[in-house]
Amino acid sequence: MADVNRGKRPLSPHLTIYRPQLTSMTSILTRITGNAILLAALLIVWWFLAAAISPEAFALADGVITSLLGDLVMSLSLLGLWYHALAGLRHLIWDNAVGLDIPTAEKLGWACLIGSVLLTLVTLAII
Numbered sequence: 001m002a003d004v005n006r007g008k009r010p011l012s013p014h015l016t017i018y019r020p021q022l023t024s025m026t027s028i029l030t031r032i033t034g035n036a037i038l039l040a041a042l043l044i045v046w047w048f049l050a051a052a053i054s055p056e057a058f059a060l061a062d063g064v065i066t067s068l069l070g071d072l073v074m075s076l077s078l079l080g081l082w083y084h085a086l087a088g089l090r091h092l093i094w095d096n097a098v099g100l101d102i103p104t105a106e107k108l109g110w111a112c113l114i115g116s117v118l119l120t121l122v123t124l125a126i127i
Contacts, residue, residue: 022109030087033080040077043070078123083116 043065050061064070090108093099099108 022106026087026109026112030084033084033087036080037077037084040073040080043073075120075124079116079120082119082123083112086112086115086119 047058047061047065050057065074090099090112093108094105099105
């Protein structure tokens with residue numbers, strides 16, 4: 001049977017119709033931060049390997065990581081690490097079937113976002 005209304009309705013939600021929710025954006029951000037943490041870990045492994053190889057290799061790696069760009073990358077990695085940890089705690093809460101209603105889920109999402117920024121600032125102040 002042919003669908004006569006096919007041209008009058010979208011086949012799937014489009015970006016102009018669908019409004020992203022906080023929970024979906026924080027879920028995507030969790031995946032992004034997980035990958036970013038992996039890249040930062042590779043930089044740290046490079047730093048350790050360079051220290052084991054030679055003083056020249058270590059000087060290069062240390063120069064990159066302690067540069068302004070390296071400090072920015074490491075600070076953002078710290079933010080990603082805190083966010084990823086808090087989002088993991090949020091998922092542990094959800095795994096126990098707690099906080100699954102929309103208002104609580106949004107509060108937990110905001111707690112992850114704000115908490116990660118605050119914990120990053122505290123950590124940077126301590127370091």
